[in-house]
Amino acid sequence: MAASSPRNPPPLRGAENQDPLSEMADEDSDEGEDIFVGNSNPVAESFQPDTANGEEPADLFSEEETSTAVNSSITTFKSNGVHSDNENDLFAEVSVELSMENPSTTAKTSGAEFTPSLTLSATQPRSMEQLEEEKDEDSFDMDVAVTNPEKIGDGMNAYMAYKVSTRTTLPMFRNRTFSVWRRFSDFLGLYEKLSVKHSLNGCIIPPPPEKSVVGMTKVKVGKEDSSSADFVERRRAALERYLQRVVCHPSLLQDPDVREFLERDELPRAVGTHTLSGAGFLKMINRASDAVSKMTIKISYSDAWFDNKLQEVESEDLQLRKLHAVVDSLVNHRKELCGNTAVFAKSMAMLGNSEDNTALSRALSQLAEVEDKMETLHQEQAASDFFILAELLADYIRLLGAVRGCFEQRMKTWQRWQEAQSTLQKKREVEAKLLWANKPDKLQQAKEEITEWEGKVTQYERDFDRISVTVRKEFLRFEKEKSKDFKSQIVKYLESLLQSQQRLVMFWEAFLPEAKAIA
């Protein structure tokens, strides 16, 4: 694996920081949505996507953090208890790492100038899209981690509590580092609250991980085997990615519910989540979208862009599902290979015992040991396959569902506007009839209604325009994040493959002289 030695921090640009910073700050001050978040915590549990940054394309820091994350993640992968230390240590490590590079705040805000070519494009917006993209280049330090799954209670009323730790320099939080304990239903509750508030605006709200009755029951019942440990780890990692995506989202981060979720010690128990999970909500959205698509819809000027994007999303969804199925198959086959290798190793050892030529017997035993080591290798690789690749795909399949929901929201808004227009038309017809029939009192009422509906039409049109802008912006942001996510995760995965091969070379190199020594 390529050595990920910390780079020497570039010379601290004290004064130079001010100008680009203030320039961008000016652009920022217009809208509240420009507070962006920094990199994900690299030392926190393994296999996180670098979703947490909406920063500039110079991913030098995220690169480094990714590779260090891979280092720590390979070794700490199985240990949930890595963060059973004090929460302070969690971030202490992080801050140490970050100090080896640039201090993150200045680094990220000066990120644009770190690669001069990008700075130029950043400060000269040419189109609306570019404008939207550069606002992402601002970033503030914000890291969240989900760690220390603990079982609280016993029997069927037991539940897992997770520690949610935040580290931030954002002024809107009371402290810089803090943590709270949350349970799974709290996460679902957060999602629900956010959906209710924001999905109507066309925001892409990251969906939480799905409920699993089977998985949780095993945990509750206290089955201490590897499958329930796997389940807990899988859920913990998924919850962490979920939170990171939420805080990465500029508008959602501003939401007081999010703040409350992160900060408040005792959260009121979320109700109704036992019936409504992320998946259920998505199903509702999907049903609605089906209904809407069945109605005939007039094509308006910007629909071409939206139609294209929706189509892209749908075909991508198809491919991702296909890919996910194959990766699943790979995970299973690798687990099978792992088991078969173990069994083979044992039978080789037995054969070595029977063999009466001493040198050959020894060599066969050595071969058995090599195969044993391969078994471990396969097991770890299968875990990589799953946690890096399969979960990434699963996340994005769910996210694409949310994106579709978003587009459908826009359609509904358009629908509402169109319906208002036709209602207005009808009211006008009524007015005309009344004029003809000469009924002055009813006429007055009709005129009032017309005014009311004219107001509504204008309102709905404005709503539609607004949601179109939001959806468009959200989509572009989503695409960018997705691109980054995929790239970093796949590179991480390839690096895990690389490590496997290196170990393989080591094993066989050790064995070869043994084989040659047979006489």
Added chain:
Amino acid sequence: MMQEGLDDGPDFLSEEDRGPRAVNVDLQTDATLQVDISDALSERDKVKFTVHTKSTLPNFKQNEFSVVRQHEEFIWLHDSFVENEEYAGYIIPPAPPRPDFDASREKLQKLGEGEGSMTKEEFTKMKQELEAEYLAIFKKTVAMHEVFLCRVAAHPVLRKDMNFHVFLEYNQDLSVRGKNKREKMEDFFKNVVKSADGVLVAGVKDVDDFFEHEKTFLLEYHNRVKDASSKSDRMIRSHKSVADDINRIASTLYTLGTQDSTDVCKFFLKVSELFEKTRKIEARVAADEDLKLADLLKYYLRESQAAKDLLYRRGRALVDYENANKALDKARAKNKDVLQAETSQQVCCQKFEKISESAKQELIDFKTRRVAAFRKNLVELAELELKHAKGNLQLLQSCVGVLKGDT
């Protein structure tokens, strides 16, 4: 005794493989008899092997000649050795397994039926895969038939066998039909009787330490080789499945990559290309493991069985000898048919001693051959695994370097 490893065998997937490969017969000091399979043809339900002989022995009409033989004729030859009392004291080289293309053919057929449900690229790819698989199985069966012939040719006694010479030289069909149902049933019963008898015979404790040790050793060894052989097969099958999955991942990534020309799509294309290459290597790893490990174990499963058979025959001869002794004592006691008993006792004694003598040497040679074959194959296995792992490593390193450089 000539050494015969499990061939320098055709490295099925190596680029240098061209045509026939004579098996490496290490210690052959005289080239008076060299046999190889120079060609093979696969027809619908049979394989035709061209057996090519080079010999300076006087019994042959020419110095170099070829005949075409089918699997059944090999079996006939093998069985004739087994049934020949003169060869009771030798390890009869195990018969080659029947060429089995059923599984491969079935897969090709299924592929043909499913042609409509996949893209053209996928179909062509899978077809190539299956054809390569078919070719590999084909080469393997040729190698196994060849090894059998070479073992016979290397054996100082068996190489002189008349049937063997007929097999090599007679350029017409040997009219050896495969066993019909009745004969197969007879074989089955013969085997049942033999194994029951084998148990009885094995129970007789041998005076000779060497043979007693060999008996215990071979029994255990045979069972463990059997176990190792089946486990290795299963492991290699899983390995092939993994390679297949990587293949499908590469295809799907390719489709994703061709949807657009964005950054991420280009990324997908590069990764898809990488997976294409790594899975080829993975497939070769599985194939090499099959060749160097699984086939080795399978062969020694068969050879250890042949050695067990030898011990059984010797054991049988011992029991016969002891019975003849008892009969002689009885005859002498009763003073009836003494001469007859004496002759029969003599015969049994001679038979037993003849077998014992050659058996000892055979078993020692078996050990030498086995150790050499394992050494050769294990070394080659390790070298190939290293080669492939390093190849994979290089691919991954360069790809990761490119991908990271892009971002």
